[in-house]
Amino acid sequence: DAGVTQSPTHLIKTRGQHVTLRCSPISGHKSVSWYQQVLGQGPQFIFQYYEKEERGRGNFPDRFSARQFPNYSSELNVNALLLGDSALYLCASSLGQGSTDTQYFGPGTRLTVL
Amino acid sequence: DAKTTQPNSMESNEEEPVHLPCNHSTISGTDYIHWYRQLPSQGPEYVIHGLTSNVNNRMASLAIAEDRKSSTLILHRATLRDAAVYYCIPIPWTGTASKLTFGTGTRLQVTL
Numbered sequence: 001d002a003g004v005t006q007s008p009t010h011l012i013k014t015r016g017q018h019v020t021l022r023c024s025p026i027s028g029h030k031s032v033s034w035y036q037q038v039l040g041q042g043p044q045f046i047f048q049y050y051e052k053e054e055r056g057r058g059n060f061p062d063r064f065s066a067r068q069f070p071n072y073s074s075e076l077n078v079n080a081l082l083l084g085d086s087a088l089y090l091c092a093s094s095l096g097q098g099s100t101d102t103q104y105f106g107p108g109t110r111l112t113v114l
Numbered sequence: 115d116a117k118t119t120q121p122n123s124m125e126s127n128e129e130e131p132v133h134l135p136c137n138h139s140t141i142s143g144t145d146y147i148h149w150y151r152q153l154p155s156q157g158p159e160y161v162i163h164g165l166t167s168n169v170n171n172r173m174a175s176l177a178i179a180e181d182r183k184s185s186t187l188i189l190h191r192a193t194l195r196d197a198a199v200y201y202c203i204p205i206p207w208t209g210t211a212s213k214l215t216f217g218t219g220t221r222l223q224v225t226l
Contacts, residue, residue: 096212099206102160103150103158103212
């Protein structure tokens with residue numbers, strides 16, 4: 001079975017631009033979460049979506065937004081890019097069954113902002 | 115959320131057991147303890163989780179202290195493929211594992 005897929009793999013943008021990152025969850029998974037991982041640090045939670053509704057938001061500015069589609073795939077949008085947005089963006093999917101749920105992560109999208 | 119403390123790095127020889135400690139002294143009585151690892155250039159992957167008693171699966175064992183203020187992830191025979199950053203993450207029983215709070219983790223180096 002296919003795991004979590006993310007596109008694109010790498011992306012280079014300039015400051016002030018907008019970016020859209022995409023994630024396809026494992027078949028049957030209804031929960032998608034997004035994380036930002038800056039070099040040398042652990043991933044930081046950005047958003048969780050479950051059944052197309054936002055269920056959690058981390059400490060990120062309003063420039064970050066996301067949505068989940070009827071097929072449970074998800075997009076992460078970042079507006080007005082800053083140099084500090086350069087990071088690995090990870091998507092994780094799961095069944096969404098509470099505190100014992102297993103998260104399955106994709107390989108990530110490496111975003112570089114120049 | 116409970117805070118965790120892990121060594122920044124550890125080293126092991128291949129085919130020897132590795133014990134990765136995690137201190138979570140502020141954990142509540144109903145927090146699950148999850149472990150994830152992140153291999154180089156990959157997303158994190160689930161390793162194991164537990165609540166009170168010791169847990170085993172095909173990847174590792176999890177030993178939880180009786181007072182639950184610490185736990186140890188045990189890799190019984192380390193291989194080069196086990197070189198990764200290991201994170202221990204407490205998750206409240208009433209919470210969701212879809213919002214993981216990663217710390218800095220322990221970078222495990224495995225040598226021949």
